[in-house]
Amino acid sequence: xISLTIGKCRVDILPIVKGLVSEAEKVSAAYGDHxxxxxxxxxxxxxxxxxxxxxxxxxxxxxxxxxxxxxxxNFGEIESPTPAFCELIDLCSKDSLDxxxxxxxxxxxxxxxxxTVKTMEFVKEHRLAKKxxxxxxxxxxxxSFSISWDNYLNQVKGYEKVSRKREEYIASQIIxxxxxxxxxxAVIEVERINSIVEHIKNDKx
Numbered sequence: 001x002i003s004l005t006i007g008k009c010r011v012d013i014l015p016i017v018k019g020l021v022s023e024a025e026k027v028s029a030a031y032g033d034h035x036x037x038x039x040x041x042x043x044x045x046x047x048x049x050x051x052x053x054x055x056x057x058x059x060x061x062x063x064x065x066x067x068x069x070x071x072x073x074n075f076g077e078i079e080s081p082t083p084a085f086c087e088l089i090d091l092c093s094k095d096s097l098d099x100x101x102x103x104x105x106x107x108x109x110x111x112x113x114x115x116t117v118k119t120m121e122f123v124k125e126h127r128l129a130k131k132x133x134x135x136x137x138x139x140x141x142x143x144s145f146s147i148s149w150d151n152y153l154n155q156v157k158g159y160e161k162v163s164r165k166r167e168e169y170i171a172s173q174i175i176x177x178x179x180x181x182x183x184x185x186a187v188i189e190v191e192r193i194n195s196i197v198e199h200i201k202n203d204k205x
Contacts, residue, residue: 001030002197006178013174013197015190016084017142019069021077024087027187031091036181038100039085040170040188042109046099049081049089063129068149070133075142088187100177102170102186112165117158124156143190150191167192171199 002013014030016023031037039046061069061080069078092099104112132152138144154160170188174196177184188196 002193004197004200006175006200009178009181010183011174011178011186011200012184013186013188013193015143015193016082016187017072017075017146018082018084018189019072019078019080020075020142021079021083022075023082023084023142027084027087028091030185031088034183034185036100036177036184037088037092037097038102038174038177038184038186039088040102040166040186040192041085041099042103042105043101044106045081045085045103046089046101049086050093050099052081052086062125064125064132064153067129067132071137071139071145071149072142074139075145084187100173102173102188103166104169113162116161116165117156121156121158128153128156146189147191163192164195167195168199171196171203175200175203 002015004011004013012030012034014026016026041049072078089099103109132149135152137152138148150163154163170192174184174186
């Protein structure tokens with residue numbers, strides 16, 4: 001966990017690995033000592049997870065996601081939606097707390113994505129997934145794999161730009177929340193953490 005002070009707010013950023021069931025334990029261990037809780041999700045994603053038992057539709061994985069799951073399964077059981085996010089939302093729901101969305105809503109993200117990723121880059125996804133099956137990643141830990149996987153995807157310039165824009169947006173949301181809260185726990189995927197923390201520190205200077 002990374003702890004920062006923004007104004008009068010203590011901000012704890014908890015890095016998690018998307019999809020890995022065991023990551024939910026990190027959230028339950030960190031929960032309970034903060035005024036507010038936030039996740040690197042859009043408002044629609046939070047709502048869908050909160051009511052996931054009522055949603056019968058099963059979201060199909062993309063080729064890229066299937067390759068990610070293939071490699072990540074070396075570290076344990078995988079589930080969707082991401083168990084760490086589910087744990088946070090479930091714990092907050094029991095305490096009648098709302099999880100604050102740190103990411104763009106669907107409309108904002110779609111507009112940003114369409115304006116950032118070129119058509120030719122999007123059609124490269126099949127080739128990227130195929131090469132990803134054979135590629136050797138850093139498998140020393142789930143965190144190391146997630147970061148090296150993200151670096152692999154971000155070889156596509158459009159995907160890299162999307163990642164940077166998300167990180168900048170999430171950092172700005174954390175800074176905004178800190179203006180009117182005394183403590184915040186933010187649950188964010190590990191591959192986004194370093195850039196987000198850098199954005200926050202630069203904004204404080």
